[in-house]
Amino acid sequence: MKENFSKFLKQIPDDFKYTMKALGNEFRFRLILLLLEEESLSLSKLSEILKKKNSLIIGHLKKLESAGIVQNYIHHTTNKRESSFYEITKYGGKMVKTIVNHYNNLNASKRTEEKYLNFLEIPDDVVKILKALSNQFRLSLLLFFLQEQKYSFTEIVGFSEKSKNSIANHLKLMEIAGLIQNFYEKQDTSSYSFYSITNIGKSLISNLNSSYNDYYHYEIEQIDKLESERYVENHFNIFCSSWGLPNETLLGWIEIYDKSINKIEIKFDFDLKINTFFNLDYDHNPEDNIYSFDIVDTINYIPFEFISKIPESNTPINKRTIDVSVFDATHILLQNKTVSIEILRPVVNLEVTKRELSGTSGIFEIKISFLINIHIKIPSIEFKVTDMENRDIRIVVIDKDPTEISQDLRPGIDLENLIGEFNIDKPGIFKIHFRIPYTDAVNNNYYSNEQIIEIGDVESFEGNLNYQYNYENMLEISS
Structure with missing residues (x-):
């Protein structure tokens, strides 16, 4: 048993x-x-x-x-x-x-x-x-x-x-x-x-x-007359989630309306990857990213899971396509359709400007802009000081007092880990590096652009960091 x-x-x-x-x-x-x-x-x-x-x-x-x-x-x-x-x-x-x-x-x-x-x-x-x-x-x-x-x-x-x-x-x-x-x-x-x-x-x-x-599994003959007339023009249809995050499991499915369909080929865009076709064996050509399988019996519904890689471009909305072709038993193309999905890449832009108070001190205005309204987590700001040969310089940092930030912030920003002040206790010419690490809801890791500010020849230096968050140009996922 x-x-x-x-x-x-x-x-x-x-x-x-x-x-x-x-x-x-x-x-x-x-x-x-x-x-x-x-x-x-x-x-x-x-x-x-x-x-x-x-x-x-x-x-x-x-x-x-x-x-x-x-x-x-x-x-x-x-x-x-x-x-x-x-x-x-x-x-x-x-x-x-x-x-x-x-x-x-x-x-x-x-x-x-x-x-x-x-x-x-x-x-x-x-x-x-x-x-x-x-x-x-x-x-x-x-x-x-x-x-x-x-x-x-x-x-x-x-x-x-x-x-x-x-x-x-x-x-x-x-x-x-x-x-x-x-x-x-x-x-x-x-x-x-x-x-x-x-x-x-x-x-x-x-x-x-x-x-x-x-x-x-159903008999096509069971479809009523009005639907049958519509299916003559549409041998099948392809659907999928309209948007998703990189590495998020997404669902697509094919509905078959014509019993003469004998073979299906699905071509995924370059950075889409299939997880599985449910209840079907398939062949895969990795060179063209084409999946093919024969249709047997009276299967009319083919669901599949797929994911997307993280888009290489810094564009928040990345359109990807899934192309489907269906053939009869003599390998004649019956119909081709394409469906689109938007892969959303959370983008955080960093802009840093320096206001000098004196030769040995300054205020750094850190502007963090969000380009799309996706929930993200910002655990901290990456901050380091190097000399002109890019060797790390030891510094003293003090955390930012959250009460000093008057602006309402989006959830996910960890104020306790933001740097408020730093001190350089040696002479020289230095470069200050700023970068924002962040993650999305699927735990994909990203980085903002890096900003580098150069400090002239000083005996020592004290800096204060102010934070500003910009939502003005943020795209909404949906409404």
């Missing part, structure tokens, strides 16, 4: 696990229900309705995007970035509606007062179900329960290779959610504790399983 369970675990698609994990958060599920109700909303509208900050909502939306549940569209005009809109994907809608319909049907069958899911308040029993399904092991165990009628606690511990305490906690969460039940059964002269999936659990898990499989 242990081998069967291990084999079974490997057969569960990763994207199915990611979907259930993404749905396991109560706030994210509220957000999804709101989008199901309104169809498409901007980030600012979501923030207004849900009464949460943009930064918090973006974090949840990115998780839903990565799971293929939500997609983002940004409308552009010339040289301007406009509102960003979010909507539920067809795949996401199918999976979420399975849960919603399950709850509504269950509630209606109880002949109680009418009580249907909406984004304003998620009932406790739904929260418990979502939590139970969000864990990979619990989800796998529920799917495994569909294969057999019952398992004893000892059997579950044995084939799962987890500790008794861990198993007990997982089983309790599923039991509280009403997905499994615990009962005692007499065998020989002793009573044993068994677990089995409930009718509610069996219905929900079976329907989720069917919804997932139906979306991947």
